[in-house]
Amino acid sequence: MKIPFSPPYIDEAVINEVVDSLRSGWITSGPKVKALEEEIRNFSGSKEVLCVNSWTSGAIMMLCWLGVKADDEVIVPAYTYSATALAVLHAGAKPVMVDSGEDFNICVDAIRKAITPKTKAIIPVDIAGFPCDYDRIMAMVNEPEIRRMFQATSPVQEELGRILVMNDAAHSLGAYYNKRQRTGCETDVAIFSLHAVKNVTTAEGGAICLNLPDPFDNAKLYKELRMTSLNCQTKDAFSKSKAGGWRYDIIGLGMKINMADVNAAIGLAQIREYPQLLKERKRVFNTYTDAFSKWEWAIIPPSICGEKESSYHIYALRIKGFTEEQRDRMIDEIAKSEVAVNVHFIPMPMLSFFKSMGYDIKNYPQAYENYKSEISLPIYPQLDEEKLNFIINTVKEAYAKVTGCNTVDNAVQCTCQS
Template structure:
């Protein structure tokens, strides 16, 4: 039984929506992007939503808007996909990596220890879709002690008056941060990824959720950022193409990171049925939980705790007491049965770029502890109960075989 890891959720409804875009005569940024922004805004509870071409470019845009530059620091977890730190490097700033908790999320205590007068932003990451403790993080940045330490180096930072919290919500569209409160509305800024393997996809894409406090006007900021995402051009291509609408101006140094309508069409069709998609992902997560909770070698991923609930993006199973080499052997044996699994993630200090910048995995023991035994299992709506059971059986057999080999 051949089981891929994460195929896109493409139905006839999705195809029809994309075809509608193709037949419309307009395939770059236009009405479907705006419709997707409104759907994500409604679903997440965010004040405003701007769609762009990737999570990474969205994070770079927000850091540039904040005025983050060389000499500034941005706190990130050591355990995340590299884009979290790459966005910081791209604007010239320094990623300050801190360790994580057993539940994969950033350590709040480590954040507190890492804050200096150079800290301009914190980017927590909702690994696998399970939200971080944002109440505690927001409490830190709003505390008088930390606010007195804050040293703004741009007009926007001065208006902010404190460290900005940008939720890397790449995995957590549809998660609940509190009872009835979804991710995307709980921090100053949150950015969802709409990449091909995400719960809702536009093939490539990202969605910036804006919830800035006073004195910021989120509606005005949306318009400003939209212009920045189009090279700071005073008219978008849709407006400029209208009869007599050719004249435009470039009013600043922007970026070209807009989302096209033909991409937005995929996500638009999916998010309209996302509640059903989430139910199916939760079904599969539950089947895995029921099977592996009986295994003394299994550490189950977090799903619900204190009102928080995952988006069921990944099933991040961990093998208790297994070395990195043993975990890799388990993956190889599972692959022999044509089941594709993955690992989320290789901690950034283990990657060549970051090692060359001086980061050392020894400084992040929990990150390595989580990584060395982690295996991400397939979880997507198309999986049948029979297929899930096959995955479970393959994992159990592989783990038991490796455990017996005593490698």
């Protein structure tokens, strides 16, 4: 049985929405983008939402809006996809990497130790869709001592008066930070990814959620950023296309990172079905957990802890006591059965580019500990009971082949740490 890792969810509703866009005669930024923004805003509880062409470009634009420059520091986890740090570099600042907790997410105590007068932003990442400890992070940046340390070097920073917190929510659309609040509105800025493998996709895309405190006007900021995403052009292409609407101006140095309607149509159909799709992802996640909880070697990934609940984006299984080499052998065994699995993530200090900049994985022991034994299993609505049983048996058989052991007792449960 051949099982892909993360195929997109495309049903008739998605196809019909895309065809409607194609038949409308308008396929770039227009009414469907605006409709998707409204759907995400209502779903997440954010004050304003701007859709762009990727998480990365959205993060670069927001850091540029913040006014970061050379020598400014932005704290990021060492354990994340490279885009988190690359966005900082593209914006002209320095990524300061810190270690993780056992739940994969950024260690809040490590953030505190890394803060200096040069720190302008913190970018926590909701790994696998499980939210970080935002109560502690937001309380920390508002502590009088931390605020006094903050040195503003731009008008936006002066107005904010403290370190900006920008949630890398690439994985966590639909997660609950508490029982009343979904991710997307718990920090100053949150950015969802709408990439092809995400829970809701636009093929490529991102959604910037704005929740800036007073005296910022989020509705006004939305309009400014929307213009910035279109080369700071005073009139978008949809408006220009109307009779007599040709004249425009360029009023600043913008970027060309807008989302197109034909892309938004995919996400628009999916997010309308998302509550049910999310239930299906949870079903898959819980099926894995029920099975692997019987095995002593399986470290179950976090899903619910207190009032936090995952978006069930990735099933990040860890193998107790495994070395990196054993993990890789186990993946090779799984691949022989044509089950596609993955690893989330190779810590950034292990990647050649970041090594060349002086980052060393030895300084991030928990990030390496999380990585060396992690295997990401397929998780998506299309997985039925037969496929799930095949995946589970394949993983168990692969473990047995690598270890020569096939007798186990109790599972190691997840811990709630940050």
